[in-house]
Amino acid sequence: MIIRQALFEGTIHAGQEDAFKSYIAEKLMPLWLAFPGVREVRVLHSVERDEGAPAIAMVLSTAYDDREALARALDSPVRYESREVTKGLLAMFDGHIHHHVFELAQA
Template sequence: MIIRQAFFEGTIHAGKEAAFRGYVAETLMPMWLALPGIREVRVLYNIERDDGAPTYPMVLSTMFDSREALAEALESPVRYESREATKGLLAMFDGHIHHHVFDLAQDQSTFRIWGVV
């Protein structure tokens, strides 16, 4: 599985937090869920961080079966529509967005959860 994450580094305008979240839920999430090949969409909102750590008020995480599926989604019309719609979100945000692509480990059998037998 391929995970693409968008890190929103910066700050949401004071007093705009609820509007920011509402815009994500009502405007952007339906577009992200319509991306071809999408397996999962998660939006993470920061609640705390280490002292001195960069500020990421939101992280968008999307999952695809392969790099090819991700490439298809990135070239799709709905992706370009969502990029245009994101301008409304950025009107409530000071900072920048950077993207990272990860390969989700397929062999999870070597990982153990503490306390689980």
């Protein structure tokens, strides 16, 4: 299984935390769940971190069967639609987003 994570490194604007979470739940989650081939979508909101660790406000984690399924999802119209909708989320956020792709180890 392939896991792709988007790390939102930075901070949510003060007082916008609830609006940030609502925007994700109402506008973005339906789009992320519509990515072709997606097996799982998880949104992780930061609660605390080690002293000195970078601020990660949120992590979007998506799972796919393989790299080909991920490639199809990343090339899909719904992905481009979600990128446009994400601009509204970024209006409540200071920082940058970086993506990482992992292979899930099988136990």
